[in-house]
Amino acid sequence: MFNYFANPRRFMKLATVLSPWLAGATIVLAAAGLYLGLFASPADYQQGETVRIMYVHVPAAWMALFCYMGLAISAAVGLIWKHPVADVAARATAPIGACFTFLALLTGSLWGKPMWGAWWVWDARLTSVLVLFFLYLGYMALNSAFDDPQRGSKASAILAMVGLVNVPIIKFSVDWWNTLHQPASIVRMDGPTIHPDMLWPLFLMIGAFTTYYLWVLMLRMRRELTETRLRARRQIQAEEAGA
């Protein structure tokens, strides 16, 4: 399975088949989640209508971490086994993850203004997510900083693994420090503390964000693989024309 997809052409075949299904799943899940979240679910008794920002904020924050784990794992696979498709996956994940992180910070800020009275507070959760955003930017900058793309992907893979230390800090920042950001309320030992009416749209949105990520990932990877093939073909043509 692992070795099977080391061949870009086989991977392209799978990605071409999967893409429309992922696109369809994204549209269905997002439509259902947005309807339930924006119209069918009740407003919060304290937060009022602003609670609906949560249906975008929580999935975006979730995906910010999910993408970073995906990025670090595929970068590690690319570095250790010299897996060519894993390298492409890592490179394609970075901008998507950066966008999710930015979306999480932006929606959090929009929610924070009416609720906390400030666009931004320097608590542990917000600061560590901001660091995550910088890590994404650093990864992309390092990846494109070399004339030899091979070196870029190797150097940035090491950086991605160094950045992994930040992931548990983000996850547990609300438990370790007494922060303004509320503690975990979905994945808990004693079950979620959110009412099912709000939990369902939240889960649907998380599903929608995940399939959206996979869909865009497939698109970006197909684009990059096609570009590589095109460049190789042009090179051969140029050499033939020269000879």
Next chain:
Amino acid sequence: MTGFRAILMRDLRLALRQGMDSAMVVMFFVIAVVLFPLGVGPEPNVLARIAPGVLWVAALLSVLLSLERLFHADFEDGSLELLALSPPALEVVVLAKVLAHWLITGLPLIVAAPVLAVLLNMPADGFGLLLLALLLGTPTLSLIGAVGAALILGSRRGGVLLALLILPLFIPVLIFGVGAVEAAIGGFPARAPLLLLGAIFAGALALCPWGAAAGLRQALE
């Protein structure tokens, strides 16, 4: 161990013979700190309030400035390849170079910091903790920075790139370093931030040589 000492002595000797290099870092540190009273205004209360943060941020930037050259000269003239082929493991080479870097740039910063603290009117309760926190924090900065310095070898825009990679990873050191000094000034126990600084140092000491060595290996490939 002999290899470790040889590399350490070589780097120290090189730094001493080109004495200006390490003096420049301290000069940058002093000038960066002096900018703050001029920018914020000379009010003693305000300066005392921001002193620990200003000193730490300036120290962070000074270390960053000197990190770019940590492996660069050796990479350019090929001695890094010889070091990689020499008997001590590359991790040991990295440790020796990091220790030399800290002795050349970190220690002078620690010596200069109390003088600048006086200029900034920092309360006297914080001085001991400032030294202790810098003593624990600056080697961590050199260690983390070594990973970044190894990764950018041979890249197109080294210095700016290094800042983008390394500064986010410096943030925990900054937070707990300033936390320790401010706790001491405010009369609170500074044990917790100091322990955390020590933990970060221990973690960096264990992990960063491996990361930097991996970075050097892929740069030399």
